[in-house]
Amino acid sequence: MIGEGIQSTNQRKHSYVQDHVEVGFFTDPSVCIGCKACEVACKEWNHVPDDGFTWSGNSYDNTGHLGASTWRHVMFLEQDRPKGNQVTGSMGLPADPQSDMSAVGSPEAEDPFRWVFLSDVCKHCEEAGCLEACPTGSIVRTEVGSVLVQNDVCNGCGYCVVSCPFGVIDRRPEPLVDAGGAFKCTFCYDRQKSGLVPACAKVCPTESIVFGRLDDLRARGAERVQQLQQNGYSDAQLYDPTETSVRGIHAFFLILGEPEAYGLPPKPQIPTIYLKSAWTSAFATAIASIIATLLAFAFFS
Ligand code: SF4
Ligand code: SF4
Numbered sequence: 001m002i003g004e005g006i007q008s009t010n011q012r013k014h015s016y017v018q019d020h021v022e023v024g025f026f027t028d029p030s031v032c033i034g035c036k037a038c039e040v041a042c043k044e045w046n047h048v049p050d051d052g053f054t055w056s057g058n059s060y061d062n063t064g065h066l067g068a069s070t071w072r073h074v075m076f077l078e079q080d081r082p083k084g085n086q087v088t089g090s091m092g093l094p095a096d097p098q099s100d101m102s103a104v105g106s107p108e109a110e111d112p113f114r115w116v117f118l119s120d121v122c123k124h125c126e127e128a129g130c131l132e133a134c135p136t137g138s139i140v141r142t143e144v145g146s147v148l149v150q151n152d153v154c155n156g157c158g159y160c161v162v163s164c165p166f167g168v169i170d171r172r173p174e175p176l177v178d179a180g181g182a183f184k185c186t187f188c189y190d191r192q193k194s195g196l197v198p199a200c201a202k203v204c205p206t207e208s209i210v211f212g213r214l215d216d217l218r219a220r221g222a223e224r225v226q227q228l229q230q231n232g233y234s235d236a237q238l239y240d241p242t243e244t245s246v247r248g249i250h251a252f253f254l255i256l257g258e259p260e261a262y263g264l265p266p267k268p269q270i271p272t273i274y275l276k277s278a279w280t281s282a283f284a285t286a287i288a289s290i291i292a293t294l295l296a297f298a299f300f301s
């Protein structure tokens with residue numbers, strides 16, 4: 001399944017927009033090599049400006065996080081545990097190298113370490129907080145189920161920014177082009193309308209990002225988790241919060257370990273689910289104020 005080459009849905013022309021087929025991304029970090037071709041392709045195709053060329057000094061990940069000028073972000077996670085059936089012993093250090101240098105390089109001196117690369121992106125939520133909050137109608141749902149910001153309609157109010165449970169969408173700062181407007185991944189809607197695959201999936205050399213029909217990808221993801229678990233990746237699981245008010249995402253991930261390690265909320269919720277309790281409290285407060293005022297008049301008159 002992995003590595004289908006020219007047979008891959010990443011390399012085929014399609015008519016998903018014309019046929020109104022729901023599409024998605026399945027991202028599998030177990031085959032990602034951290035090359036960042038996806039980040040670069042996104043910038044190139046969409047003319048996304050640079051975001052400061054910041055040198056973090058912490059890791060090879062100098063991008064840091066998604067933002068108005070970073071629509072793809074390849075995370076570099078460094079974790080003290082083995083990856084699948086990885087053998088960690090021969091180059092490991094003892095717990096205290098000062099007192100026990102004889103153990104260096106021995107199988108006993110295990111120092112498990114793994115790098116996991118995950119290419120993060122807007123999740124194109126089934127119930128999107130950004131879309132619900134937008135007062136101008138700038139954010140719309142497309143024929144393929146993706147969530148699109150129409151930048152010529154956006155007034156830069158920022159309601160979408162605080163309503164995204166994943167911290168994806170953001171306003172672009174001065175002095176960048178179109179500063180003040182809200183930006184995020186477009187799912188390459190312009191490419192899709194012409195039957196082309198999104199730029200990031202098209203260039204991914206390992207098919208860590210796979211683009212295609214959402215139902216096919218969900219089946220493929222479940223199969224891949226099963227395959228990895230059989231091969232020693234006991235912590236492999238799918239991240240697709242279908243049980244919360246987000247009701248599932250179009251860009252879903254296979255993750256190794258817990259979602260928090262990737263900055264993904266375990267139970268993301270759209271803010272509007274809290275509206276009912278907020279209105280109930282406001283109503284109860286208003287009634288209590290009216291009763292208190294009436295009692296005050298009755299008592300002092
Ligand atoms: S991840 Fe955030 S920005 Fe993307 S569709 Fe969902 S709510 Fe909107
Ligand atoms: S789908 Fe297009 S806009 Fe979205 S991350 Fe990929 S290349 Fe960028």
Ligand code: SF4
Binds near residue numbers: 034209
């Ligand atoms: S997702 Fe693909 S293109 Fe992006 S860093 Fe990983 S291997 Fe490279």
